[in-house]
Amino acid sequence: MKRSMEIEPIATDGAGISSALDGFELCRAVGFDAFRDSLNGVFYPARVEPTGLHTTSVQSLLSAVELTHLTLGFVRFGTETALDPGALGAYHVNVALSGSVESHCGRESVVARPGTAAVFTPEDHTRLPRWGADAGQLCIKIDRRALEAELESMLGRPVASLVRFSIGFDLANSAGRSWLNVVRLLLTDLADGSSLSRGSTTHREELERLVISSLLRAQPHDFHDELHSDHAPARSRIVKRVVDAVDAEPEKAWTLAGMAELSGVSGRRLQQGFREQLTMSPMAYVRLVRLERVHKDLLTYSGSVTDVAFRWGFTHLGRFAEAYRERFGLAPSETLRRFRA
Template sequence: MSSQVFLSDHDLEEMLAELQQEAEQPDIGKHYQANDSEIVWTLNKPFGKWFNHSFHLRDYLTLTLTEWTFQENFNFTMKSQTEPLFGFSFCMSGGFSVKPFGRAKEFVAHARDTHIAFFQGDMQTTSEVDSGQTVSLVQIGVKPELINTLSTEVSDPSQSVLHQTFSNYQTGKSWLTITMTPAMSIALQQILQCPYQGITKQLYLESKALELITLQLHQLTEDRSTASTSLKLDDIDRIHLARDILIRNLNEPPSLLLLAKQAGINSFKLKQGFREIFNTTVFGYLHAYRMEEARRLLQLGKLNVTQVAQTVGYDHPGKFAAAFKKKFGISPKMLKSC
C-alpha cells in the first residue's frame, strides 16, 4: 500500500522560495524561471515531481499548465481568499479529487474531463492524487469582467449561459463537468505544442485560451439541452472509455461491436450514449476528431498531406482531401501552404 504525503500551501511557498534562491545560482538554478508574463517551476522531491508553467495573457486572463507525477499518494491543502474568478479546467491524463472544506461532496476529475468552476471569498480545499500516474492539467482563470465583455449571447452579459449557471455562486455553488469534444482536444494539444516565441507566443496562447472558453460554453449549452438521460453512471464511464479507445486507434479503429466489447457495454447503449453525451454517432465523433487532428498536424507543418492522411486513418489521400475540404471548406494542400 502506497504511503501518504501531506502538503499545505505554506509548505509549497517555502519550497518555491528555495527554488527562487537557487535560480540566482546559474550552476543549479534551472528549476525556476520567471519574467513579466511567465513563471515556470519544477519541484523534484522524494515523493515525486510537480511541474507548473503559468502565463499572464492579459488583464483578467491566465493560463496554467500543470503536471503531477507522484510516487506516493499526495494530499495538498490550500487556503485562499479569492476575488471572483471563473476557472476552466481540462484534465488531459490521470485523475484526482478536490474536496472543499465543510462540504460533503467532493469534486472528481478523470482523464479527458473538463470542468467549469467558480471561486470567491475564503476557501479551503484538499486535493488528493493517487501515486503511479501522471496527471496533466490545462487551467484557464478568467475574471467575470472579461466574461462580461466577451459575452455576445444577449445584450445583457449577466444573462449569459455562464452567469445563469452560476446564478447562485454567492452561496457556494461551484463545480460543473463538461463533455470534452474533439475540437477541445485539438486546441489543448496546440497549446502544449505551441511553436512560437515572444509576443507571437503570447497572442497564440491567448487565442487558444479564448477558443477553449468558447468551446466549453458552447458545450455547456449542448449538455444542458440533453441533460435528461437514461444512462447510469457506469454506462457513462464506459462510453468515455470507448471514446478514448477510438482516439488511441485513429488509423485502425475497431468495429462498433468490438469497441462495445472493449469498453464493456452493449452496442445499443454505446450508440445511445454517444448521441446523448457527445451529440453525434460513434463514427461521427471519430470523423470529427480525425479532421481536427489532421488540421492540427497540417498547421504544425512537419508532415506532408499523404503522411497526415495516413496518421489519421485514411489509406487514400484523395478521399482524405475530399473529406477535409467538405469539413473546412479548404483543401489540406492549401491549408498547409498558408
C-alpha cells in the first residue's frame, strides 16, 4: 500500500541556513534552461520542467558546494516546477526552508514544508511533481558508499544491502532538531573562509561523517532497531577467526570447507554463525571484502578494471561487474572514469 504523510510546519531558520551558502552561489535570476543545466551539473541528470507561467524568475537561486562525502546546495526555482531524476544512485535529503514540495520515492511520499525533510534512497524512483514557486530547499546529496560504510562502522559488521529510509523526516522532534543542528554546524563552518573546515580536509570530513551518522541515528530505516540496540551480539571466536583470515587475504581461493577447517567447526555450523552474527554466508563475506578492495584500488587508479578484478580473486568478469554495480550503484568502469575525471 502506498504511504503518504504530511507533517505540520514549524518555525525554521531557513534564511540562516540558505545564507550560509552565499559564498557558493552558482546562478541567480537566469533563464530556466540555464538554471536547469547548472542544477543537473551539481546534483543529478534529471527531467526538469517549469509548470508555472514564467520560465525566467528573479527569485531563482542556486548555491552549492561539493565536499568529499556530501554535496550541499540551496535551490529555489522561483516558478512552479516538476522534477523527475529517476533513481538517484545516492542517498539524498531535501530540507524544506520555505513553500512546499511534493516528493515521492518508490511507494512513499511526503509534502515537505518548513519543519520537514524528505529522505531518498539510491535505487527507488524519485520524483518531485510539484515544487512550489516560493519553495526553497537545502539539498544534501550523500555518497552511497560513505553512508553504508558509516553504518557498518556503527553496527560493527558489514552491510550487504542498501539502507531504506522512511521518506518523511520530522525536524520538530528532538532527533530531527539534533540532526539539523549538526548540518548547521557544518554550514556555518564552511561559510567562514578561515575556519577549520576550510583549512583542514580531515576536520571537514569528520563533520561530514557526523552529518551522516546523525541521520542514521535520527531517521527510521531498516537497520534502525539494530543500530539502537544496547545489546549487540558479540562476535564468536569461530567467526572472528575466519573474518580475520579473509580480511588478511581476500584474494585467496577460499572455499566453505577450507574456512570450516580453519574455524574448527562444520561447514553448517560456520554458516549458521555467520548468518546469526553478520547476516550473510561466509562466501558472501569473502565477496564483500573483495569488492571493497577492488573499489579502493579503482579509486586510486591501481590498474585496469580487469587487472584489479583478477588481483582480488574475481575470475568471472560478468558476475563481478554485476556484483560491483549492486554494491556501489555504478559499473567498475564508471568508477574508474568518474574519479580519474
